[in-house]
Amino acid sequence: MKIVALAGSIVGSKTKTAISKxxxxxxxxxxxxxxxxxxxxxxxxxxxxxxxxxxxxxxxKYVTExxxxxxxxxxGTPTFQASIPATLKNxxxxxxxxxxxxxxxxxxxTAGTSKHYLMIEQQLKPILAYMKANIVPTYVFIExxxxxxxxxxxxDVLFRLERLAEDTVMVADxxxxxxxKKDAEYDF
Amino acid sequence: MEKYRIDQSKGIEFGxxxxxxxxxxxxxxxxxxxxxxxxxxxxxxxxxxxxxxxxFGVGESHQSYFTTQAHTVxxxxxxxxxxxxxxxSSATVLSVSDPVRVYEDxxxxxxxxxxRAEIVAGRGSRVGAYHLLGVDLQDYExxxxxxxxxxxxxxxxxxxxxxxxxxASLHNAQILPQPKNGxxxxxxxxxxxxxxxxKAGYMGIPMMLTTLGGPAVNFKPSVDAYREAxxxxxxxxxxLPIATTSLFYVADTTKEALQGMYPHINGGFQAxxxxxxxxxxxxxxxxxxxxxxxxxxxxxxxxxxYQYELFGMQRFxxxxxxxxxxxxxxxxxxxxxxxxxxPAIKKYTAK
Numbered sequence: 001m002k003i004v005a006l007a008g009s010i011v012g013s014k015t016k017t018a019i020s021k022x023x024x025x026x027x028x029x030x031x032x033x034x035x036x037x038x039x040x041x042x043x044x045x046x047x048x049x050x051x052x053x054x055x056x057x058x059x060x061k062y063v064t065e066x067x068x069x070x071x072x073x074x075x076g077t078p079t080f081q082a083s084i085p086a087t088l089k090n091x092x093x094x095x096x097x098x099x100x101x102x103x104x105x106x107x108x109x110t111a112g113t114s115k116h117y118l119m120i121e122q123q124l125k126p127i128l129a130y131m132k133a134n135i136v137p138t139y140v141f142i143e144x145x146x147x148x149x150x151x152x153x154x155x156d157v158l159f160r161l162e163r164l165a166e167d168t169v170m171v172a173d174x175x176x177x178x179x180x181k182k183d184a185e186y187d188f
Numbered sequence: 189m190e191k192y193r194i195d196q197s198k199g200i201e202f203g204x205x206x207x208x209x210x211x212x213x214x215x216x217x218x219x220x221x222x223x224x225x226x227x228x229x230x231x232x233x234x235x236x237x238x239x240x241x242x243x244f245g246v247g248e249s250h251q252s253y254f255t256t257q258a259h260t261v262x263x264x265x266x267x268x269x270x271x272x273x274x275x276x277s278s279a280t281v282l283s284v285s286d287p288v289r290v291y292e293d294x295x296x297x298x299x300x301x302x303x304r305a306e307i308v309a310g311r312g313s314r315v316g317a318y319h320l321l322g323v324d325l326q327d328y329e330x331x332x333x334x335x336x337x338x339x340x341x342x343x344x345x346x347x348x349x350x351x352x353x354x355x356a357s358l359h360n361a362q363i364l365p366q367p368k369n370g371x372x373x374x375x376x377x378x379x380x381x382x383x384x385x386x387k388a389g390y391m392g393i394p395m396m397l398t399t400l401g402g403p404a405v406n407f408k409p410s411v412d413a414y415r416e417a418x419x420x421x422x423x424x425x426x427x428l429p430i431a432t433t434s435l436f437y438v439a440d441t442t443k444e445a446l447q448g449m450y451p452h453i454n455g456g457f458q459a460x461x462x463x464x465x466x467x468x469x470x471x472x473x474x475x476x477x478x479x480x481x482x483x484x485x486x487x488x489x490x491x492x493x494y495q496y497e498l499f500g501m502q503r504f505x506x507x508x509x510x511x512x513x514x515x516x517x518x519x520x521x522x523x524x525x526x527x528x529x530x531p532a533i534k535k536y537t538a539k
Contacts, residue, residue: 050315050325052462055251068462096463186467188446 001172003030004070007039008077008088014110016041017150018142018161019076022108025165026074033169036070038063040087048093056094064094072104072172073133074164075124079111083123092127100133102179104172106164107139117141134175136167192373192394193274193306194429194502199538200492201503202530203243204236204522205278205433208256211512214455220512222255226262228515229255232508233266235519237273239526244270245278245308245505250317253459253512260293267301275301278433278505279310279377279396283332284321286355287339288363295367303368308396309336310377314460327354333387336376340393343371375431378410385410389417389425396431396505401473401480404495407432411499429502432495436481436506437513438488438524442474448517449482456511481506485528492533 003026007019016039026035043059053064067073077084092099105128109120120139128135140161146154152161189196206229212219220228233244244266248259256262263275275297280290290307298305311332312318318325334352342348342363351357375396376388388395395414399407415425437449454464474483476490483491492504506525508518 052314052460054462055316096461098463101463101466183467186446186471187443188450188467188470 001033001071001169001176002069003033003035003072003074003168003172004067005035005037005074006067006076006088006091007037007041008075008091009080009085010041010087012078013150014142014144014147015076015078015108017147017152018108018110018140018157019074021152021158021161022074022076022165025162026169029162029165030169036066038066040091045087045090045094047090053094053096060094063091067091067095068099070103071176072106072168073100074106074108074168076108076110077120077124079109079116079119082116082119084119089127092131095131097130098132100128100131102175103133104136104168104175105133106136106168106171108142108161108164109139110142110144112144114141114143134171136164136171138164138167140164189427189429189502191371191427192429196502196539199534199536200496200501201242201274201431202525202533203245203274203276203431203503203505204232204241204436204508204525205243205245205247205276205505206232206256206507206509207247207249207278208254208259208262209456209509209512210255211253211456211459213512213514214451220514225255228518229262229509230265230269232515232518232522233273234269235522237270239522240530241273241522241525243274243276243306243503243505245276247278247308248281248317249312249314250281250284250320251314251460253456260290260297263297263305264300267297267304270301270304273304274306275304276306276375277308278507279308279312281312281317282309282335282339283311283328284317284323285335287335287342288355288358288361291339291342291363291372292365294372295363295365298367298372299365305367306373306375307339308375308377309339313379330354336391336393340374340391343374375429378414382410382413385414386417389414389419389423390421392418392421392423392428394429394431396433396503397501398433399479399495400434401469401478403477404479404491404498405477407479408498411501430499431503431505432479432499432501433505433507434479434481435510436488436508436521438481438483438485438521438529440484440524442484442487445483445487446470446474449513452511452513454511459511485524488529489532492529493536496533496537 046060246259348361375394378384439445473480
């Protein structure tokens with residue numbers, strides 16, 4: 001299985017720290033799966049202009065094609081003005097409408113205040129649902145105080161990230177099995 | 189309807205069209221050379237004519253996996269290779285061309301074909317042509333409206349005096365050659381949502397509506413909106429033909445049709461849109477109520493008659509080679525269309 005971990009911001013360290021931790025957990029627990037980290041801070045992305053994602057060049061092509069080839073995606077996002085950052089929204093805008101069909105998507109969110117706890121429910125999940133993702137219902141919400149010098153220092157968060165990694169793989173496995181069973185019913 | 193060369197007493201017209209699909213065969217991974225594909229297409233048009241099919245269309249798509257970017261040239265060759273079948277574009281991306289030039293081309297095809305040429309003008313469903321031919325996508329809507337109005341004017345008037353934003357003005361210009369009978373049927377290509385259908389209605393121009401899949405009833409609002417808009421604009425909807433189009437694959441049995449089409453529709457969507465065609469959705473397609481034209485000949489006949497009841501269209505256009513359906517399969521499709529589908533639908537729809 002191909003798993004992509006996406007850090008959706010080009011500034012700050014919290015989301016990057018959290019998503020890197022997820023990658024570490026995934027690699028340790030599931031060495032048989034291919035895990036790729038996409039940190040948007042490291043890429044120079046173009047704004048969506050209506051083209052198909054594979055018609056762009058350079059980083060834009062690489063990032064979108066990597067996402068499209070994944071079976072499961074863990075999205076890490078900070079909270080900007082009570083929503084996801086524009087850099088992450090641009091990724092969605094670059095992809096086709098049903099981009100996440102037959103893919104599992106799970107989420108890690110960081111925020112400066114606990115008051116943003118439902119941001120994911122209101123802002124991110126509707127987009128993923130529209131794009132046909134199989135969404136892992138539970139996400140991990142991490143606040144500023146859970147980090148110290150680019151390390152996660154709250155054990156609860158670490159345990160929850162571990163469970164998120166497991167859930168992502170488990171849900172992806174389950175859907176793959178369901179799909180294979182359903183496809184076997186078709187004779188074309 | 190006469191103005192558009194449609195004779196309803198003969199029943200609904202059935203046409204075939206192609207965008208010159210040129211993707212590797214999903215089953216073998218092999219890609220037919222472009223030259224061969226174009227020549228096959230010309231041969232398909234001859235077979236279609238022999239089978240009694242009414243119309244043959246060639247469209248332009250300026251990107252990988254297509255071969256008929258110069259669709260007017262291909263139509264010129266088909267005009268020479270055939271003698272009775274109507275010839276149309278499917279569609280001409282008018283926004284990226286000069287309406288004067290488009291008219292000259294099609295009037296010439298009309299002369300070569302002895303009065304069989306039509307134009308279907310559209311905006312294109314992909315942005316490649318705009319970048320390639322240097323047209324600003326920002327003005328997408330307005331460019332098309334202006335060019336279509338000019339094209340219509342050229343078709344209706346002898347000396348053209350015209351001024352617009354996106355092309356040099358014309359003063360008493362004579363556009364030559366003139367088509368055989370003085371004018372050409374010009375249709376507007378319309379995608380799913382009603383907005384574009386309404387524009388066609390206001391303009392009082394025939395509409396070719398794509399109904400690529402999903403429930404046919406979803407396209408009914410576009411048909412109704414078109415006729416309402418035409419009426420509001422002072423046109424008689426009864427005088428305006430409507431054509432619907434869909435991807436098409438027929439075989440002796442449902443199973444054979446599904447097996448024959450799936451690799452192509454899936455491969456085609458993967459290549460062109462970057463995501464395959466979901467099997468679950470495809471499995472629903474043979475249902476009479478679904479617009480995607482796949483199934484046994486009985487199912488296709490049922491679908492067409494159901495849509496005829498629903499839309500009251502004058503023409504159906506089948507896209508026959510989406511996803512690079514190989515030539516021998518196209519021959520088989522044409523055979524079934526000619527032997528079974530045409531007689532049945534004509535019988536029920538002739539007035």
